[in-house]
Amino acid sequence: MIRILSRNESYDDFEVITGLQARSSAVEKWFYESAQRYFNKCFKEVFFDEDKRQEVFQSAFIKLWTEIENRRIKIVGGLISRQ
DSSP: OOEEEOSSOEEEHHHHHHHHHTTOHHHHHHHHHHHHHHHHHHHTTTOOSHHHHHHHHHHHHHHHHHHHHTTSEEEETTEEEEO
């Protein structure tokens, strides 16, 4: 199980997925900020244009969030599963 640390708290995969599905504002905020930091760190050299990088991030993030909210991504037997 992956644990991603932030400055103030951390959540494991189960906590993130169930927290997003339960619409926990703390988990939502943490997940968005963590995902944005990770994306910017990994793709800074790929997308030199800041606006384009943010556009790609927003599209990918919305797709991931929607999949989790609609329960197409969930935890099954302690593992992430996509249905």
